[in-house]
Amino acid sequence: MTLHIVLVEPEIPQNTGNVARTCAATDTRLHLVRPLGFNIDEKSVRRAGLDYWKYLDLEVHDNLEQFFEKYKERRMFLATTKGGEMYADVKFKDEDMILFGRETRGLPKNLIEKNKDMAIRIPMSENTRLRSLNLSNSAN
Incomplete structure (x- = not known):
C-alpha cells in the first residue's frame, strides 16, 4: 500500500528533511505545497535527508488550490489536533x-471545518501543555 505525505507550507527545513528521509526509506511520495519557508535546495534540507534525498519521490505544488485540483479524486486525511478520529483507527487505502x-x-x-469527517489526530496526553507534536515526528 502506498500513502502520500503532504506538507502544506512547511516552514522549517530540518523538519522537511527529516520527513523526506523517512519517505525515501519507505517509498512514500512526499508533496510540498508552496509557499515554503525555505529553498528546497537549501543545505539544511538536504543535510537532514542525508544521502537519501536523491531517492525521494517528491512533487512540489505552487499552492493548495493547485494540489486539490490535481488530486481531487483522492481520499485526503487532515492531520490536526482537532481531529475526531485517531489515525490508528483509520482503514487507509492505497494512494x-x-x-x-x-x-x-x-x-x-476553513479547510478543517469543511472536512471534519476527514480530520484525524495523533493521540497525546490530555494533561499535556503542548499544542501539538513536532511536524517531523507526526509525519514520520
Missing part, C-alpha cells in the same frame, strides 16, 4: 493522502 500543516499554525481552519 490515500495525509496532509500536515505548517509548524506554527497547522492546516487552514
